[in-house]
Amino acid sequence: MLPKVAAREDALKELDDAELTEAAGKADEYVEICAVGREAARRGLDQRAYDVQLIGAMALLSGKVAEMATGEGKTLTAAIAAYGHVRRGHGPVHVLTVNDYLARRDALWMAPVYKLLGLSVGWVTEASTPEQRRAAYNNDVTYVSVSEAGFDYLRDQLVVDIDDRVQRELATCIVDEADSILIDEARVPMVLAGTVPGEQDPVHAADALVRGLRNKRDYEIADDGRSVALTSAGLSRIESELDDVDLYAAENFDQLSAVNVALHAHALLHRDVDYIVRNGAVELVDEMRGRVAQRRRWPDGLQAAVEAKEGLGATAEGEVLDTITVQAYIGLYKTLCGMTATAVLVGHELREFFKLEVAVIPPNTPCVRVDESDRIYATRAEKEEALIEEIRSAHETGRPVLVGTLDVKESEQLAAGLKAAGVECVVLNAKNDEEEAAIIAEAGMHNAVTVSTQMAGRGVDIRLGGSDQTDYDRVSDLGGLYVIGSGRHDSRRVDDQLRGRAGRQGDPGTSVFFVSLEDELVVRHAPELIPASPRMHADGLVEDEAVNYAIEHAQRVAEGVNHEIHRNTWRYSVVIEQQRLALAVRRERLLTTDVAGDMLRERCEEKAESLEDDELVNRVGRSIALYHLDRLWAEHLAELSEVREGVHLRALGRLDPLDEFHRAAVPAFNDLFPKIEERTVATFEESEIDEDWEPEVATLVRPSATWTYLVHDNPFGSELDRLISAVGRRIASSR
Template structure:
């Protein structure tokens, strides 16, 4: 009670913090008259002036007011737009490493220019992270005009860039790109063999656009670079045939976690069928020899029962294409991990591609926590504020809107079933359509989009469907969703990145309608006509009530609902939002209090009748909070496990960097050799033991195998009665003498190159094997809970032991290769660029892939032979020397439309 009274008098802590920034805004405004009087050249000269101030000891905070004022003035001259005061506040929040929560339509892209400019002055690089390539290109191009005007360089990181282009883009003062591209470049950099091949600079400052989507929604799924393993297509098909004979009584499934397991009867049935198929060793499914079969059986069961066509994936051109659960987009080239994608391919009877082995991985949490300063902006972050602080140490600051919100948010309406609900939605849409009010409808899947589309067709309402099947046109469809009478059905509005402007979008209409019209009076006349039409349409739409947003059901996360709702009522425009729910919705069916809703609605509601109440809405919000809390725990668990790997990753990557930066690694090699000798002697001659208890033959054999020397151990024992320390010293001396003699035969410069190359090669080889082992450990460590042990503690203990073993293996293998192998030493040559490995953004618990940048869609034939399809077919397809797809906007890393199975750039795209 006292808290509420204090809040009403003094305002919330957020309001007080925002109000405290008014002083800085006033300081910024004080520079405006001086800057307005400057010429363009004088304004651009502000940048070198600021750099001189920083060099002389000034801080970024001290130059902030004048720097922000400079950006505001430059924006007026470049864009004709002056930053609002609330936009300056948002920029201050970003500069301070916090999250600016700003409503849709408040101009977040322009807000970021202030903090971006200020921090780029230092010359250490600023990364602006977006959710897709379209936004990265668009923002780099548009905001680049402002930054270039002020003398800063701008780069953009998108798929299909070569190493030189990437290095140049990262070398710019400001670099735009997607979270996936930044993360994968970091992993690729740490797989390279020369520092000069690396493209990224040391981390400095990052601004994450749609920060909730990137750091929350996608944070459960690590970025993974992988390569192929052996082909096991026959095994997948055999296991799939077995699984398709199961009935619901044979398994138990949990839709909340997408987990499924066999019952006791199901296990017996599986054992009989697998034994008959010759896939089982012995008769017990869970014998250690059957580990691989059990793994494939689990994945096939999940693929057949839990994953639904047209919801989780679609089949297109003979391929299984994943649907992103957050954006509803197709993710061409992305694959589920751990054999799940192969299980779904077997289920659908399409070509089965080989599995992949992890070569490098990192979570977004640990990637972004490497930035000394990290900030973000979004329209919806407050509901996840605790997680942002716990994981990233970032506070969420809610920035007030420039103009008060006029949108009306109506109460939810509940129906008994989907048919009644969609009938009511279609009726409302027809009513709004008839008065010219534009309608945006949010659905949760392709299936629901197409079902609603059928209802609207019956009602005779013209509409556009925006989902994974038509994602190429999404920006153009969204841009016109505010036109008079427009009806747009969208699978998910998160991260669409295009503002819905009432009356339509002038720029997109010009692009769509006047593409073929050359510059001249006729084009100018057409542009003027379009502007008048849009202005008139906007007047009519405002009279009709602005944009009407309809949600066809509640999402698991309140943020996604708020993102949809926030599309209406931008910059003080009128608007309306309303959600429709029914008992068959996933949220109510899986997480809702079944008895409460079932009794109330089934007994008391007639067909087609609706009920609406604040109490029911509150119950829904409670269910959403439960799901959000569960999802947070899952993400937190991912971080806990990756933190263990992250400590090890840092050691390996730092070791690689040290090796690459060193002119010579002979000291490292000598230390490795001495450690190996120490380990060999300690194993064969335990401290405090007598020579008669030593494993003499074993030590001699290992010394010959690993060190390339014949140790006269028996003679030493007979003559001197040596102790283990003396044995170690003598073997180390013999090994050093052997290596010195070997090195004397070759050019020292070439030998140094060979040592570095072998060190890096062995480091990478065993790190890859270690990652595979940790993946397997993670899959089984949860079983330790049955023995009253904490899985994460068990994982930490075993991971540490495995890492120690990894270091021992590297030391021993490097020593063996250098000591024993006959090395051919060619003249030093330039190292090739790192090949395109398969990249993925994989959920470690479910195998779901959440990548959305379209990169790495197939294996490189040069590296992996014919695994990705027939190279002969690909060559034949383009043999005519013509590219029929040259005019289409196809990503070079996307699958070629001809169906060869190759990347476009290796098939028809190679002709371009």
């Protein structure tokens, strides 16, 4: 199709802006969409879309995930595809991003293109008001982070007046950083919570009890680092502090749970690795991106336990009113496509969970980046010494260096080590993420040394010679950007994203990873594969094929474990999602029709007739029925959460946990609809109803405040998650 697109170029250039917009309104085939899109970009951005960008747009229009290398112009590709989807009748289009910054940036950046194409564009961020959200979603194209879109959907599912909704139909979404959102975040639940009467937080009391406990004396941490248990000595110590109570007695179950959660917070979660403390609050760190995970919190009292550990007051947890996973939310769109630089490695998962195929788009300019073999050291200390020396050596030549670390703590320790070696550097981590754009813009400058967590891995563009590229030739002659990874991540895709910061659009560049046999990835997933006496040099540098294989194997095992957890978690989520969809259909009927009033006229004939006003019966019936439906759904979710946490115990009796979960979940849901009707009828019969009737009169009080958050993966997991993880490890090891 590309020759046909090129053939339209000269004719489209002859049109004035109004004529181009008119032509854009008639395009509905790939060739015309791409030709008009290219011309609009040339005028609006002074950028002529590359052929490969048009191929990427066609891949998105055909419902695929386009794998496009860093610096290939995915933002413009998405804009042309969004225009095409609208013209082909698939609108409105939501472009789902990984954060608010990118949503706003990309919408404003592409606005001139959309204007020439005759389309309206808006964006939503966490700060947007309901009116601003409604206006943004009324555009042809809306840029929004996946979490904000999901939260808006949840809030819309609880409105009692249809005019209060902010979203329109979920027609088409283009997912930016598709592997991150569709795979890494797929099982993250988005939660809408409501205010409930507060009571003393038992975890804060338990925190004081576990502070004096010592590892290997009072408690023991499992080999996988994901669970911890009190020893007999530790249990006795706690029980004596509580006036010799029996913690394992049934009546002390809540206290035992609080002690265990407090112990997990102290023993397994580490400040500046799993979370940071900023502005008097605990903020979780997304391990895949190294950024603060906005509005994310741990489940099951663990958030409160970490807050207690850090001497902070507990934030409200509230009652869950509704919840949906990222995967289930995205599954609501009729048309789905996406783009990322790293899709092939998760191609089988995209196919399994979303029925998506990957289209690999060639680069506009061949990549000439040199990817060196890993440098492996026997100990972490030797690795760090070699890493600092390598950075110092490159810095002496003036070559810009970008170092990717695995967590905040490591980034700060490395920066201190570099300073001691006489190398000044800029640190980018979750603590100063607001300065990200400015820091990254200059990371390619002559003499620059930037130490970053995985934040620098996605959605950022590092130009050689700095943001204005004044020193481009000088830096290019030195070999371009030098990207160094301080260790291998659990996911090869995260490593590949870091590599991809160098070598954009044919620029020179180099990448290398420093690894030690003491790194957590190796210790956790492949200790048995490390030879007793690997071949190494005097400085600790290991050169042994068996060790190289062990590190590759450790990454494959880690990826396999995550895939198996995703698969099994989704199996449990499927039944809840099917129930939520069935409930949503019922709720929509109650909200938009008089079905509740009809039921009351049938079941409460005498009282309904006494009111002599059908519209009043409809209004009151709708309000009462919606209240009880939402109330019962919240109770149902709480019940399923308890079942989900306890179902692993049934596995000990050789029962299938999933079957047992379904055995509890399905009948409970089947009872829901009759209960809604029963409670609606009872409330109607008991209420004093007149023209001024309001729900509060019948004590149908909804939460006075609601808030949204994402449930962070429980780092130590429930017993069920640990069982799943063990299964995943066995499967991955056998591959």
